[in-house]
Amino acid sequence: MRYIFLGFLFPIGLTCWQTRVFAMESQAPSPLHHTLASESTDENFYTQASHIIQQHLDLIARIEQALVNPDANRLRAVRGQLTSQMKATEGFLQRQHPVAKVLCNSPDIASAPEQFTKSQLTIYCSLYGSSQELWKLAPVLDRGLSRRGELTLVRKLPLVSGEHQSDPILSIAPVQRPRLNEPATPFAIWEANLAGKFSDDSDHSTLPIIGRVGKTAIANYNPPIQPAIAPPETALTILANAKQLLSNALVSFPSDYQFRDAQTTAASLDRFTYSLDPQEGQTYARFLQLPRTGIFRVLAASAYERPLNTVWNRLQPSVSERYPFPALKDAQGSFKPSLALKLVGDRFQMQHLGVDYSFMVDLGDIPLEKLDQQLQAVASPTREFFLNYQPPKQLENLQVDRRRFLTGKDQNWNLNRIILTDxxxxxxxxxxxxxxxxxxxEIILHGQLVPAEKRRYLDELQQVRSSDMLIAFRPVRRRNDGSYTVLWRVVRELPAPQILDL
Structure with missing residues (x-):
């Protein structure tokens, strides 16, 4: 029985051995199979690496915005995203090579593992270096979040999945979830809406009265000062180093891999919201060849105003600073006459600062090219008034005339119509x-006293720069948001007005 048993096992063992050898031979990679496997591995590496690098680029853009934003929730969000992104990057790096630090710090590139090509090694080490740099931002963001607590409410966050909030009345406690996509609640920064406090003309009631003390809308009211937030130099250096490392990685990818730049996208969206379209200048290139002409986009007045009871970083450029009004002539020192045209409701209106004022009239469908310095295409009464109006030379009378145009009241121009500023x-x-x-x-605007040691420069301190111009503009396009694209032209420059009683 013993020999029979062994003889029975031998054919089975032989058969199993032959089957195993056949299987090994059938699984042995041919050169073609090896090439396909290598290509599949390379594609998998580039695909995963491209996703992680794109996430790094997007995270850097969000961090740069959060560093200058007074909203505490912005910083809390990017702080959590930083931890999550760095852990995902660490997992990818370990799957490719167990010790990234040793590999990327080795001075001998030839000692790199065989599974890495030169481009892959550059991408791998650039991604490792950028992740090491970004990790340094963790304490910087924590410090920034503590400072944001001075501006907005930073409360304990519930779990991502939500937590039951105890309620003494409701039998079923509501579920509270974190909402970092919403702005944090600011502290007491109540601001009064001063429009229309003492005048039916609410759009112009806040114009100051220069040269004398005027009644304020609310006694002893001082509006809150907005914070000035500058990004830490340490954070800027870290972000610059990380972006430089990522840029080294981007050029090592195959040409069919494309990456989006969040900053470029944000700048394009900003221009789309507030500026002209690129083709508009080409469409009206013939008109723009005429002297002292231009094209710009007239926005609603609300685009230039900060909403009440919100916290803003006053160091960030406003819309009017990013997209300034067109200059009408060369600057005279700090004096820059401009076409400060806005939309107030459904009406065009110039922005008036200090004692500036203007008046306008709708001429109908008259081409801009037909307007000459003598305004021959304009009806006689209107033409004579626009050409012959003489502004007062006394400061108080000048402001009286300004109020007449703003309100339409007490006009004695000997016209059969009211001339307004809009x-x-x-x-x-x-x-x-x-x-x-x-x-x-400045001494006139703010009612300052001139020190005795500066009175010798009194004439220079009281110097007034001014301009008086006839301007024509024509809206040629209206967008869905209500803004207009307008062509403008300086028709005539009149002698600069003088103020003699300063």
Whole structure:
């Protein structure tokens, strides 16, 4: 029985051995199979690496925005995203090579593992270096979050999945979830809406009265000062180093891999929201070849205003600073006459600072090219008034005239119509504007006393720069948001007005 048993096992063992050898031979990779496997591995590496690098680029853009934003929730969000992203990057690096630090710090590139090509090694080590740099931001973000607690409410966050909030009345406690996509609640920064406190003309009631003390809307009211937030130099250095390392990785990818730049996208969206389209300048290139002409986008007045009871970083450039009004002539020192045109409701209106004022009229469908310095295409009463109006030379009378144009009251121009500082917006209509702009000295604007040691420079301190121009503009396009693209032209420059009683 013993020999029979062994003889029975031998054929089975032989058969199993032959089967195993056949299987090994059938699984032995041919050169073609090895090439396909290698290509599949390379593609998998580039795909995973490209996703992680894109996430790094997006995270860097969000961190840069959070560093200058007073909202505490922005910083809390990117702080958590930093931890999550770095852990995902660490997992990818370990799957490719167990010790990234040793591999990337080796001075001998030839000692790199065989599974890495030169491009892959560059990408791998650039990703490792950028992740090491970004990890340094963790304490910087923590410090920034503690400072944001001075501006907005930073409360304990519930779990991501939500937590039951105890309620003494409701039998079923509501579930509270973190909402970092919403702005944090600011502390007491109540701001009064001063529009229309003492005047039916709410759009112009806040104009200051220069030269004398005026009544304030609310006694002893001082609006809150907005914070000035500058990003830490340490954070800027870290982000610059990380972006430089990632840029080294981007050029090592195959040409069919594309990456989006969040900063470029944000800048494009900002231009789309507030600026002209690129083709508009080409469309009207023939008109723009004329002297002292231009094209710009007229926005609603709300685009230039900060909403009440919100916290803003006053160091960040505003819309008017990013997209300034077009200059009407060369600057005279700090005096820059401009076409400060806005939409207030459905009406075009110039922005008036200090004692600036203007008046305008709708001429109808008259081409801009037909307007000459003598305004021959304009009806006689209107033409004579726009050409012959003389601004007062006394500061108080100047402000009286300004109020007449702003309100339409007490006008004695011997006209059969009221001349206002605004006009209803109509597409393909031409508007004529007489714009008077002044740069008053600081001692007059703020009622400052001149020290005895500076009285020898009194004439220079009281110097006034001014301009008086006839301008025509024509809206040629209206967007869905209500803004207009307008063509403008300086028709005539009149003698600069003077103020003699400063």
């Amino acid at each position: 006009a209803t917006a109509q597409l393909n209509h031409t508007y004529l504007v007489r714009s008077l702009q002044f740069q008053l000295p």
